Amino acid sequence: MGKISLCIIAKDEEKLISNAINSAKDFVDEIIVVDTGSKDRTVEIAKSFTDKVFKVNFENDFSKIRNFGISKANSEWVLFLDCDEELDSFSGKNLKNVIEDEYVAISFRVSGILDRVKRSAVNDIRLIKKDRDIFFSGKIGESALKSIINTFGREKINYTTLEIKHFGNDKNLVNLESKVSRNLKIYNSINNKERDGEYYFKLGNEYGRLNNFKKALEMYNISLLKCDCGDWIEELPRLIINKVKALHMLKCFDEEEMFISKWLKVYKEFKDLYFMKTLLYRDKGEFKKSYDSLLSYLEKRENIIYPSSAFDEFIDLKKFKDELFYLSQIIS
Structure with missing residues (x-):
């Protein structure tokens, strides 16, 4: 050993x-x-x-x-x-x-x-x-x-x-703004020739940590344009879900819906995409679609191939499911 x-x-x-x-x-x-x-x-x-x-x-x-x-x-x-x-x-x-x-x-x-x-x-x-x-x-x-x-x-x-x-995103334990500021300085110092899809993905994550979702989305879009997968294929699902979250925070619901539908054809077992679809339809007031998406989410097992937002850990899914079912019955 x-x-x-x-x-x-x-x-x-x-x-x-x-x-x-x-x-x-x-x-x-x-x-x-x-x-x-x-x-x-x-x-x-x-x-x-x-x-x-x-x-x-x-x-x-x-x-x-x-x-x-x-x-x-x-x-x-x-x-x-x-x-x-x-x-x-x-x-x-x-x-x-x-x-x-x-x-x-x-x-x-x-x-x-x-x-x-x-x-x-x-x-x-x-x-x-x-x-x-x-x-x-x-x-x-x-x-x-x-x-x-x-x-x-x-x-x-x-x-x-x-x-x-x-614990690096807990403001009670770390100076998040200081660390992101340091990180952004390093990213900005990187030669343009080295700024590939991975670079823009990680830069987008830094803006996301600052809740600057407009800038984060801009970086994710550049990343997708530059991303040819290759050696970086492990990170692509993280890029996909992070862009979905940025779109959701910016209330770009139509674009979010099309983007989720596109990538669910590629990543059929990506559990988080179904939950984001649930939130999307809930916020659009389409409660039957939201409820059905939540059922799809609950049917999926967590797969370590994909990142997880651990929704089950901090959301009462039984209560959420009951609320969506009720709304789906009274609002068509």
Whole structure:
């Protein structure tokens, strides 16, 4: 069974770094912290867990920092967490059980937590085999996916239900505006030649975090024009659902309806699209269609191929269903 190094990037994270490390320390063999210029107690706290704390200058390139951390790892496998994340305890206990010779990377379900409730879940590669051909790319929104696919192929990725909890959108825990502002500066510094479909998708997500849905939609539309899938096909459903949500928030209901119908022909088992269709018809006052769409949603099983908005976690679906049924009977 392979040993695992935990690698964390930090800067001024004294309030969160202990939670992140504590969530994983019992399940890993080594802890590496790469600090990019903390002025608070982050380094001091990190050193209470490990003597492998490295200070580096941040050059607006997160991939460089990730790859530096990998270079300092002594284990066969490297696990990545951010300071605003925690490894689920059940997943931690099963961490080494998913390590098999036939895989070089393990994908987790990263769950967005807001007000202690799960609000989303997406796939993300967080455990990789230490190999010179596996490395991160992208100044921001960095990922090892391309290097893995190019060298080993998708079949070498094990998609699992192991969970990492992400608290980065909780304004009570993080300075969201500051982080988005930093991220936007990095995106704006990227060369025009590197601004592909993935770039505009992730840029749109930053505007979405600021509730600037008009700008987010603009970026998603550019992303779709530039997106030829290819190595990025895993992210396409996220782009689709995020555009649907932006359209809904902007009350562009006719365009939203056509867009959902188009992509349900491609992603017939994409559960979230049926729920957004439910909301769409409810807000248009077409309650029979809304009720029928909710029934379709409830019939679908969650599939880890797709992102999830975890509607079941924070909406009383039984009450919602009863209300729609009532409205569908009295309003035609």
